[in-house]
Amino acid sequence: MNDAVIEIHGLVKTFRDFWLRPLASALRGVDLTVGRGDVFGLLGPNGSGKSTTIKLILGLLRPTAGEVRLFGLSPRSRRARARLGYLPELSYLHPFLTARETVLYYAGLSGLDRRTSRERAAELLSRMGLEGSADRAVGGFSKGMARKVAFAAALVSHPELLVLDEPTSGLDPLATRDVKELIRTLAAGGMTVLVTSHQLFDMQDVCTRVSILSQGKVVGEGAVADIVAASADPRHALEDYFAAAVGAKEGNPA
Numbered sequence: 172m173n174d175a176v177i178e179i180h181g182l183v184k185t186f187r188d189f190w191l192r193p194l195a196s197a198l199r200g201v202d203l204t205v206g207r208g209d210v211f212g213l214l215g216p217n218g219s220g221k222s223t224t225i226k227l228i229l230g231l232l233r234p235t236a237g238e239v240r241l242f243g244l245s246p247r248s249r250r251a252r253a254r255l256g257y258l259p260e261l262s263y264l265h266p267f268l269t270a271r272e273t274v275l276y277y278a279g280l281s282g283l284d285r286r287t288s289r290e291r292a293a294e295l296l297s298r299m300g301l302e303g304s305a306d307r308a309v310g311g312f313s314k315g316m317a318r319k320v321a322f323a324a325a326l327v328s329h330p331e332l333l334v335l336d337e338p339t340s341g342l343d344p345l346a347t348r349d350v351k352e353l354i355r356t357l358a359a360g361g362m363t364v365l366v367t368s369h370q371l372f373d374m375q376d377v378c379t380r381v382s383i384l385s386q387g388k389v390v391g392e393g394a395v396a397d398i399v400a401a402s403a404d405p406r407h408a409l410e411d412y413f414a415a416a417v418g419a420k421e422g423n424p425a
Contacts, residue, residue: 174207175204175240176206182202182238198388201220207361216385221384222367225365227246228241230247230251242331255331255333258322274323278327282328295322295327299320299323315346330362338368340368379396380392380394395409
C-alpha cells in the first residue's frame with residue numbers, strides 16, 4: 172500500500188533471559204498494514220502480543236526479526252516520532268500540575284513554541300469540555316477527567332498517527348461515548364488511529380478495520396463493515412468474529 176502509515180512485515184519478537192536463552196515468543200511472523208485515515212483496531216486476548224506490537228510500533232523495543240515502518244521510516248527515528256501521538260492505558264499525570272500546565276508541558280516536549288502551545292492547550296481543553304477546570308490540579312480529577320487531559324496531551328502536537336491503548340478502560344458510559352465521538356471526529360479530519368481494546372462493542376462502533384492477534388500471530392483481519400454485513404447478529408458481529416478467529420487458532424470450536 173503506497174499510502175500506508177504503518178507497515179509491518181514478518182515481525183518476530185522473542186524475549187530472552189540474562190544468558191540469552193529464549194523465554195517467550197511474543198510475536199511469530201506478524202504482517203500488518205494500516206492505511207492513512209484508518210481507525211484500525213488491534214484486538215486479542217491477554218498474552219496475544221498486542222502490547223508487544225504497540226511497543227515495537229512506538230520504537231520502545233527492537234524486533235528479533237522482521238520490520239516495522241512508520242511513514243516509510245524507522246519507528247525509532249525522530250522524524251517518525253514527531254508525527255506520532257500516544258495515549259497509554261494508564262494516564263500518568265503529575266498530580267500537582269493543572270490541566271493547562273500538563274498540556275503545555277507536553278507541547279514543550281513536542282517542540283511547539285509558546286504561542287502555539289498556549290493556543291493548542293486552550294483549543295484542546297475546550298474540545299474536551301475542560302475549559303472550566305483548566306486551572307485545577309489534575310490530582311483532584313476523576314478518572315474520566317484525567318483521561319481527557321491525557322487525550323489532550325496526546326493530541327497537542329497534532330499528530331498524523333494516534334496510538335490509543337485501551338482508551339475507554341474504566342470509563343463510565345458517558346465518558347466512553349465522548350471518547351468514541353472524539354475518535355470518529357479525528358478520523359473524519361484525516362488522522363490515522365490505531366486502537367487496542369477489550370471492549371469489542373466499542374470498537375465495532377469506531378473502527379474501519381480490525382486485526383485479531385492470538386498466540387503471537389494474526390488469526391483474523393478485515394473491514395468492520397464486511398464483518399457486520401456477514402453476521403447473523405449485527406449487534407454482536409465483532410464479538411462473534413473475534414471468538415471464531417481466536418477459537419480456531421487455539422483449536423477450540425467456534
